[in-house]
Amino acid sequence: MGFGRVEIALRISTHPHHIAPIIPDFRVVERKIHEGGERHGRPAVEASGEALGEELGRIQRRRCHLQEARIGQSCAMFKRLLLVAAVSFAVGQILVFGIRVAQGRSLFPSFEANRRSNHIEDVLRIVNENYVREVDASFDKLSDAALNGMLRSLDPHSEYMSQKEFRDLQAETSQEFGGIGVQIEMRDGSLIVVAPIAGTPGERAGMMRGDLIVRIDDRLVEKISMDDCLDLLRGHPGSQVILAISRPRTGETFERTIVREVITVDNVHDVQMLTELIGYVRIIQFGERTGDEFAEALKVLDNDGMQGLILDLRDNPGGLLDAAVDVAEPFFDRGELIVYTEGREQNSRQEIRSKNNHPRRDFPLAVLVNSGSASASEIVAGALRDTQRAVIVGETSFGKGSVQTILPLRNNDAVRLTTALYYTPGGETIHGEGVDPHIPVTLSAADDRKLTIQRNRMDGLSVEEFVEQFGFEPIPDRQMGAALDALRGLILATESLRVTKRAAGA
Missing domain, CATH: 1.10.287 (Helix Hairpins)
Known part of the structure; x- marks a missing residue:
């Protein structure tokens, strides 16, 4: 019996394919052998050899059945693992291919x-x-x-705009905002009314040129910036603002409660005839309504007998591309190229052509520019220069010929991003170069400052009032004088050509 226990135990424990060896309890085996021998009337000793063989046979068969079952389970598990591995590999290859394609097409963040x-x-x-x-x-x-x-x-013109800055930009280009309708400036810490806009709440409240705004609601002006003053004066139409006003010419100090309204700002100013034949228009910025305003100005001047025009774009910082095209369009035939843009992609060229449905205006035209003329102003000046539709007078323009695209963000803020460059019809880049004048007339910094004040502040003031307020006498505008001289010559040449054609026809 001792030999049998050891042999069985060694055979099972050393077999190389056993996963979990089954070791029989030999006390149970001996008990069953004795019980079997007694039932058959044989001594336990006589029956022990035969019984032991039978019991060990049963154990061996049971062990084989268990091994077969375990091997079957292992095979099934191995097949499942192979299937999972194959599916995972296929899905992985599809994902890798998809990511590579998406990245190549800029559809997937890097x-x-x-x-x-x-x-x-x-x-x-x-x-x-x-x-x-x-x-x-x-x-x-x-x-x-x-x-x-x-x-x-990236560049000086790309920027992140907060919600407020984005709203301000929209108001500026739409030419509308909620406010009281007064032009103001900050001078020596005082907020001065330059002029109330006709028909606005500020004018109806009796505000006058030269008034000082001392307090806006509960904020003292002397303690805040110009931008803060503008923010406080503007607001939703229908809301109120309380102003404390000082009037130096009479010594009065008083308060006014003013209800804000939608204020419409004109970008086309000073529409007038400078001479019997030469008209004048100044555009201070290009907004949504600038094209319509310019068309209306041309009608007024046509009725006054205009035969030549001075278009003043000095110190115009630009604005909307569409507005610049609207201003240039009357001087182009339908389908003519006005400007084109190119981005960083090879096929990104976009051409903007005239949609003018009327015969183009061909009267003599002079365009005034200086170093403050930028962006949309340069598009107009460059298009008219390259197509010989106008003579350019003044100084080389600013040289801001890049396209900024406004990209709104989720929080109502936005990104202004440079996405392309402008080119004139002749293929000249504006960016960093500017538009050179045909007739250069350079001003000193002092004269340039004085003329800027004259253009913006002279209206409605006598010479004495102007000198008292600004401390200098008005000076001649040499750039304007050069433009007038150029147009007089062109008008004479045009008339001479017409006479020659009529004579030839006769």
Whole structure:
């Protein structure tokens, strides 16, 4: 019996394919052998050999059945693992292919961008948690500063705009905002009314040129900036603002409660005949209604007998591209190229052509520009120069010939991003170059400042009042004089050509 126990135990425990060896309880085996021998009337010793063989046979068969079952389970599991592995490999290959295609088509955010954004998030958190002045390290302030820095690093014209800045831009280009309707300027810490706009709440409240606005609601003007003053004066139409006003010429001080309205701002100014034949129009900015305003100005001057026009774009910072095209269009035949843009992609050229349905105006035209003429102003001047439709007088323009696209964000803020460059019809780039005049007339900085004041402040003032308010006598506008001389010559030449043609026809 001792030999049998050891042999069975060694055979089972050393078999290389056993997963979990089954070791029989030999006390149970011996008991069953004795019980079997007694039932058959044989001594246990006699029956022990035969019984032991039978019991071991049963154990061996049971072990084989269990092994077969385990092997079957292992095979099934192995097949399932192979199936899962094959499916996983196929899905993985599809995902890799899809990601590569999406990245190639810019449809999937790059992993590098994700990695860098995580880095930026870490820096924001570290600064927010550790900077010495907690009030300066809020997530809002840090995020705005980071966005501003990122876009400003590209070029001077790309920027992040807060909700307020975005609203201000929309109001500026739409030429409408909620306010009281007065033109103001900050001089020596005082907020001065330049002029009330006709038909506005400010005019109806009796505000006059030269009035000083001392307080806006509960804010003293002397303690806030010009931008803050504008924000306080503007507001939703129908809302009220209380102004404390001082009138130096009479010594009065009084309050006015004014209800804000929608204020419409004109961009086309000073429509007039300078001589019997030469008209004048000044455009201060290009907004949504500028094209319509310019068309109306041309009608007025036509009725006054205009045969030549001076278009003054000095110190015009630009505005909307569509408005610039609207102003240039009357001088182009339908289908003629006015301007085109090109971005960074090879096939990104976009041409903007005239949609003028009327015969183009071919009277002599002079365009005044200076170093303050930028963007949309340069588009108009460049188009008229390249097509020989106008003589350009003054100084080389600013040289801002890039396209900014406004991209609204989810929080009602926006990104203004440079996406292309403008080119004149002749293929000249404006950006960094500007538009050169045919007739250069350069002014000193002092004369330029004085003429700017004259253009914006002379209206409605006598010479004595002007000198008293601004401290200098009006000076001649040499650039305007050169434009007048050029147009007089062109008008004479045009008339001479007409006479010659009529004579030849006769």
